[in-house]
Amino acid sequence: MVEISNGNLQVEAPVLSVKDLTTSFKVGDEWRSVVKGVSFDVAPRETVAIVGESGSGKSVTSLSIMRLLPQNSSRIEGSVKLNGRELLTLGSEDMRKVRGNEIAMIFQEPMTSLNPIFPIGKQIAEAITCHRDVSTAEAKAEVLRLLDKVRIPNARNRFDDYPHQFSGGMRQRVMIAMALASRPKLLIADEPTTALDVTIQGQILDLIKVLQDEEGMAVLFITHDMGVVAEVSDRTIVMFRGEAVETGSTDDIFNRGKHPYTRALLSAVPKLGSMGGRERPMRFPVIDIVTGETRIPETEAGGVDNARRPVLEVKNLTTRFDIHSGLLGRKSGAVHAVENVSFDLREGETLALVGESGCGKSTTGRSITRLVEPTAGAISLDGYDVVNLNRTALRKMRRSIQMVFQDPFASLDPRMSVGSAVMEPYVEHGLGPKAEARDKAADLLERVGLKADMMRRYPHEFSGGQRQRIAIARSLMLDPKVIVADEAVSALDVSIKAQVCNLLLDLQQSFNLAYLFISHDMAVVERVSHRVAVMYLGEIVEIGPRQAVFDNPQHAYTRKLMAAVPIPDPARRSLKRNVSTEEIKSPIRPVGYVPPVRQYREVSAGHLVQV
Structure with missing residues (x-):
């Protein structure tokens, strides 16, 4: 690890350094910025949390760092350095070697991140063999160790099971095991505990803390759970409409937050x-x-x-x-x-x-x-x-009786506009003409915090939270x-x-x-x-x-x-839950x-x- 001498003080260089990151998407003939001039560092063993509403630019920031955005319709400007190495100018092959090895990412929706036609054991083993020279037997032994570590029950017998055979929470545990397989220097966790119940969530948070201590791993934690933020993050970045509106220590953000949006977020946190x-x-x-x-x-x-x-x-x-x-x-x-x-x-x-x-x-x-x-x-x-x-x-x-499912991406047809998806139950049950269904769908989308003019868009154009709101609106169509x-x-x-x-x-x-x-x-x-x-x-x-x-x-x-249950109190940040x-x-x-x-x-x- 590089160290910078500053008098008698030895300051560790940041694992990740982001300067003036601006990410734009091409809409028609113009470029629209969705991340605007964001800057931050993440030091070894440090956890930095990015919080904000759906669509604020949290996930786009992480995807920009990983360079996982489509090249023909996105533009990334600024600087992203990993251990001093500029990532935005790396060739595709060099960047592929960085992903999953030096930087690992846990995605928000595990079902869309796992390949449905391969057993989960083979998928995790692939993450190991791609970056390390190990035998098949050694890779399997490591996979079983990781599955045990993230508490997959009966791991040895589930090695050959497929993603659809796991619950939502168990699929997320598989994703976490895969991300940790190469012992990365930087872990980007995009809503890693969303699908997990509180006991497993506590164990995963403990596990991440242990790996930070053992490996000097830095963590960029993207979440909407302010209780988790309070317990795991050293510093917090609050994003609103693509901008970092407030940055500071987690204690300052929670106890002395100055921006109205920061105070709005904290006021909405449910407290057990x-x-x-x-x-x-x-x-x-x-x-x-x-x-x-x-x-x-x-x-x-x-x-x-x-x-x-x-x-x-x-x-x-x-x-x-x-x-x-x-x-x-x-x-x-x-x-x-x-x-x-x-x-x-x-x-x-x-x-x-x-x-x-x-x-x-x-x-x-x-x-x-x-x-x-x-x-x-x-x-x-x-x-x-x-x-x-x-x-x-x-x-x-x-x-x-209607049902709102756990995974909104899986429950929405990717080839159908959201307007058609919300209208479909009303039309299929013959409750009225399409014009009436369209008016009702527009009203329900407004009521769940979206806009009626979004009806022409498709599911992939929405964030995870926005897709869940669409699913809720659809469930209400039949009264x-x-x-x-x-x-x-x-x-x-x-x-x-x-x-x-x-x-x-x-x-x-x-x-x-x-x-x-x-x-x-x-x-x-x-x-x-x-x-x-x-x-x-x-x-x-x-x-x-x-x-x-x-x-x-x-x-x-x-x-x-x-x-x-995580408690939204930064004073608990250094505590480990020691959940059974x-x-x-x-x-x-x-x-x-x-x-x-x-x-x-x-x-x-x-x-x-x-x-």
Whole structure:
């Protein structure tokens, strides 16, 4: 490592030095700048966080550093130096040797970063063999070590599994293992913990800190999670409309932020424990990003009429996936994804399902909509016996329940304009002419924070957060009674997350919508839900009113989830969580396995915990 002598002080040269970075895209015959004169350094063992709203230029900044933007439609100006070596003038072959070796990047959307036709073990091994002279056996051993380190359960048996066989959170862990394979000098992490639940997130943050200490690795951390920023970053850069509007130590940014936009971001951060003593959900305060004044005050949302019949009733829901092995493909076991789950949901109520990746949250939502066929149980939705519906009745039933999926890029057709995508459900169900559908789609896009004139654009022209807002708008087109929100706000920056959560609460109050809110963000869950169900290995281990569960968690797993939530306090930056790294138990069971009958005790009214 190069050192610069400054009297008696030895100052380490920055690993990354960015000066006057300006990135422009060609639109028609003119160039439009989306990153404007950004400058910063990242020193060895230092973490610099870039925060800002979707579309502020965070990800474009990282892609410019990596030179991953299309050459014919983008222009990068300024200087980007890695250990003193200018990257913007390197030839393509030399730059290819830098990527994945000296600089590694964890991308925001793991499903679009992994090749769907290759096993994950082979993909990680390729990242090793491309840059190091090792044998196949050595590469496999290193891959297994990395998979264990990022807590992929049963790593040896999952080496040959494909990306689609992993949950969203597990795919992100694979991406992190791949990025760390070459022990890079600079790690660019673009929303690396977005898809991870809080316990895994804590372990990954600890892992990055350990690697920084061991290898002198520098980290450029791009995130919307201000709790993560407070805990991992030494310095923070706040970006707004392509410009760095405020830069400073993380402590200064959090405690003495001067720019109105900085204060707006921090005001929107949900804080675990802030709902003490309140029974109903609370809207987030929204700050004017120009004046710094509160534009929408914090207010209480609507309650639930418990006397009304539930719009959704789930009884003993069980969903299993058979495993076949051997030359004859005989059944050798089953994944017990959802096991004997029961709950109900009333109009105007939000029930949050929380738990680690792979615990069965998403499978529960998909089973209710019959995107996945349940193995057993009963589901009643708005008068429909969901399990026994034929194809025609099932199509009609789905007007009453809509789903917002975890990965917005995968749920939007890349060949279809967003206007057509949002209009499609309305048109396909024959609810009105195209002109009427277009007007409604334009109105909904405005309500989720986009502009009506964006309807002609395509999904690839939007940021991850903007694509999630499009998916939310589409789910509202049929005026459903129940919305299954599968990580619906996980890809959103804090300010947009606050606005979208407020929008969901407003719509719920106006139309008596019921939400099944699937999330790993405990602070948001505390803010928006009426009741909470905690899932572990396909079972509900604790369920009850939100206030009762958060104020008095009874199950050990519930307490573990809450203890892992990042706290937006820079004073915790030097702390390591030391979250337990014990392997997650596998939900795979042998043929003939009979699950035990679970017993629950009632802690207080409606608050049940598994014993």
